[in-house]
Amino acid sequence: MSTNVYAERQPRSVLVVLSGGQDSATCLYWAKKQFAGPLHAITFDYGQRHRVELECATNLARDAGAIHSIVPVNSLSALSSNALTHEGVSTAGNTGMNGLPSTFVPGRNALFLTLAAAYAVPKGIQDLVIGACQMDAAGYPDCRDGFIKSMQHALSMAMESPVHIHTPLMYLTKDQTFRLAEKLGVLEKVVTGTHTCYEGNHTDLHSWGYGCGQCPACDLRRKGFEDFSARKSLS
């Protein structure tokens, strides 16, 4: 499998940035397996329209035995208008800042990682895990490896303490992320216990999980699951 996989379980504590979506849920169980110390999870309530994400995060953290904090971050939705925080902004197309998708939330991962480090470092936690992935079609600049490495450096300097940011999904496609969940023995939990649909549909359950089946997030997830299933039937 990809980056940051230790041959042996690390004795340290770890903090996972947990949104309640497929990627961060997979990271949560990855971290539980990789680190033997207390497992912490932090979820940011940034005014996302779909509150079901927060419920999923709470349930996942409980299931994984994580110490879970939900931290309010009220300023993001006040500062910019995007499809994840504002009703009526279409989730399709590159209508966001600088031609980025309308679902791009400017500054989100920089802010989240800063707050995660501010939570972790005083507790003696040096390891942060975030489900950033630069393979996603969305192409968010704050999900790319260069940005994450820069934040790792900046936060280590800011806190005068080493901060390691782990991104186990960075180079994985969605079907490989499903495969990782399966390898971790949590495929069912990830499929049924997470929310990624941009339209907030958490009533229609498909083989790949809940969602409207139409929005870009559902599309990516469905295709990923189909590729994962096709590969499985071949092996």
Ligand SMILES: [Zn+2]
């Ligand atoms: Zn959807």
